[in-house]
Amino acid sequence: MDMLFRNFRYFIKEGFSNLARNRLMTVASVTSVMAALVILGMFLLIILNVNHMAYQVESQLELKAFLKDDLSGEQIQRIGEEIKGIDGVSSVVFESKEQALEKFKKQLGEKSYLLEGLEKDNPLPQSYIVKVKDANLIKDIADEIKGINGVDKVSYGQDVVEKLLGIIRIIRIVGLAIISILFVISIVIISNTIKLGVFARRREINIMKYIGATDWFIRWPFLIEGIVLGLLGALLSVGVLALMYGYTLDYVNSRLIVFNLLPLSDVIKDMALYFALLGSLIGAIGSGLSIKRFLNV
Amino acid sequence: MIKFINVSKKYDKGIIALSNINFEIESGEFVFIVGPSGAGKSTLIKLLLKEEEPTSGTIIVNKKDITKMKRKEIPYLRRSMGVVFQDFRLLPNKTVFENVAFAMEVVGAHPKEIRRKVPMVLSLVGLSDKADQYPQQLSGGEQQRVALARAIVNEPSILIADEPTGNLDPDTSWEIVKLMAEINKRGTTVVMATHAKDIVDAMKKRVIALEKGNIVRDEARGVYGYAL
Numbered sequence: 001m002d003m004l005f006r007n008f009r010y011f012i013k014e015g016f017s018n019l020a021r022n023r024l025m026t027v028a029s030v031t032s033v034m035a036a037l038v039i040l041g042m043f044l045l046i047i048l049n050v051n052h053m054a055y056q057v058e059s060q061l062e063l064k065a066f067l068k069d070d071l072s073g074e075q076i077q078r079i080g081e082e083i084k085g086i087d088g089v090s091s092v093v094f095e096s097k098e099q100a101l102e103k104f105k106k107q108l109g110e111k112s113y114l115l116e117g118l119e120k121d122n123p124l125p126q127s128y129i130v131k132v133k134d135a136n137l138i139k140d141i142a143d144e145i146k147g148i149n150g151v152d153k154v155s156y157g158q159d160v161v162e163k164l165l166g167i168i169r170i171i172r173i174v175g176l177a178i179i180s181i182l183f184v185i186s187i188v189i190i191s192n193t194i195k196l197g198v199f200a201r202r203r204e205i206n207i208m209k210y211i212g213a214t215d216w217f218i219r220w221p222f223l224i225e226g227i228v229l230g231l232l233g234a235l236l237s238v239g240v241l242a243l244m245y246g247y248t249l250d251y252v253n254s255r256l257i258v259f260n261l262l263p264l265s266d267v268i269k270d271m272a273l274y275f276a277l278l279g280s281l282i283g284a285i286g287s288g289l290s291i292k293r294f295l296n297v
Numbered sequence: 298m299i300k301f302i303n304v305s306k307k308y309d310k311g312i313i314a315l316s317n318i319n320f321e322i323e324s325g326e327f328v329f330i331v332g333p334s335g336a337g338k339s340t341l342i343k344l345l346l347k348e349e350e351p352t353s354g355t356i357i358v359n360k361k362d363i364t365k366m367k368r369k370e371i372p373y374l375r376r377s378m379g380v381v382f383q384d385f386r387l388l389p390n391k392t393v394f395e396n397v398a399f400a401m402e403v404v405g406a407h408p409k410e411i412r413r414k415v416p417m418v419l420s421l422v423g424l425s426d427k428a429d430q431y432p433q434q435l436s437g438g439e440q441q442r443v444a445l446a447r448a449i450v451n452e453p454s455i456l457i458a459d460e461p462t463g464n465l466d467p468d469t470s471w472e473i474v475k476l477m478a479e480i481n482k483r484g485t486t487v488v489m490a491t492h493a494k495d496i497v498d499a500m501k502k503r504v505i506a507l508e509k510g511n512i513v514r515d516e517a518r519g520v521y522g523y524a525l
Binding site for chain 1: 386400407447
């Protein structure tokens with residue numbers, strides 16, 4: 001244990017002295033890794049928000065079955081039962097003409113005076129609001145409800161929903177592809193930096209091998225060097241991303257109301273943790289790759 | 298201590314460096330490996346350090362078959378052997394003291410032990426007053442003495458020297474060889490590959506002579522035996 005600790009002190013000392021010796025390369029590669037991770041992080045944020053959006057879309061998915069005006073209470077009841085009986089329907093709520101008007105007023109807010117006087121001759125239809133278990137089933141269920149006697153019209157904003165789901169899918173795929181590419185690029189950047197250090201010290205490594213140093217004894221300082229590079233790049237990029245995301249939130253939230261973006265505090269804590277891990281991983285892989293060749297003596 | 302049994306080494310281009318070599322070195326012996334360039338001396342040393350693998354045959358060091366040794370065990374094999382090279386191989390950015398201490402750090406020695414042992418070894422090789430100097434401030438002979446100190450500081454059972462006097466003038470060469478004889482007297486087995494005829498002839502130690510990958514002579518109190 002004592003020996004392990006002593007070795008570890010040596011590894012850290014050596015690792016940091018490598019970083020200090022190649023100061024310019026250290027700064028250059030930390031900056032490059034940071035840039036790569038900022039772009040990676042931007043796509044990650046987009047994907048997270050798109051997922052959040054998709055969830056909102058899917059949870060808000062409901063269809064409205066508008067009923068004809070001249071139905072008796074009994075008939076309305078029967079239609080409700082029938083809709084409930086369809087596979088994939090999770091809930092059915094009746095909305096009377098009065099409730100519909102009330103809701104409309106609420107939506108208009110300050111301008112609700114426009115609707116004054118309509119109470120006596122309410123033009124809004126009564127309806128069933130139907131929630132479905134799975135967004136993909138919505139079209140089939142809508143068709144089925146349309147066939148029920150007494151149902152006037154069914155609406156669920158089909159075009160919008162389908163297009164949105166399509167766009168979300170594409171964004172996810174492209175985002176993941178770009179993230180993978182940037183991951184590899186970051187590894188290459190770090191690997192090249194470490195390679196310079198390894199190359200400058202190849203004599204030393206050779207001598208260490210003859211003296212009887214184990215592979216891990218030789219490897220550790222370089223691994224630490226790589227991990228520090230990756231970690232620094234990652235933490236700096238989280239800082240940049242937090243700033244950028246903060247501005248984006250201010251901008252979007254003042255204009256868009258359809259969807260709300262994930263709040264900064266939710267995103268950045270997870271991101272800092274994942275990026276720290278990701279940065280260390282990138283650094284470890286990068287340096288592991290570059291030293292392999294020099295260990296075969 | 299060291300045993301070569303039917304050892305052959307062929308290189309890729311069909312060059313035969315060693316063919317069917319057999320010899321045994323006992324604990325505490327001082328052995329010269331002699332022969333012209335390309336006779337297989339370097340290959341023999343490389344096989345001993347497990348820097349190269351033999352094409353066939355068995356090599357036993359300290360009762361262990363090193364040809365069957367796993368990669369992970371190689372560092373521990375090398376810790377049982379101290380090595381000195383023609384080109385010294387010191388770390389230029391470390392002082393004499395640090396160069397020797399480094400060999401102890403690598404094997405995880407305690408700092409207290411390092412501070413006790415390094416001055417001892419430096420005094421043995423006569424470099425106590427140069428402990429704080431850097432290799433490039435030293436003469437060739439002094440550098441080789443640092444390398445010797447580094448090779449023996451972990452008390453290996455075998456000292457291997459590959460042309461240790463190759464870069465040194467005759468007087469300095471003698472100092473190094475006398476030092477190696479001193480180390481041998483303290484119980485360390487010494488294997489020295491060399492071209493230095495005068496030294497081999499004067500030392501009257503065991504001589505294994507190689508020629509074109511074969512042992513042509515193995516004499517207990519031998520001489521170099523080649524015309525210059």
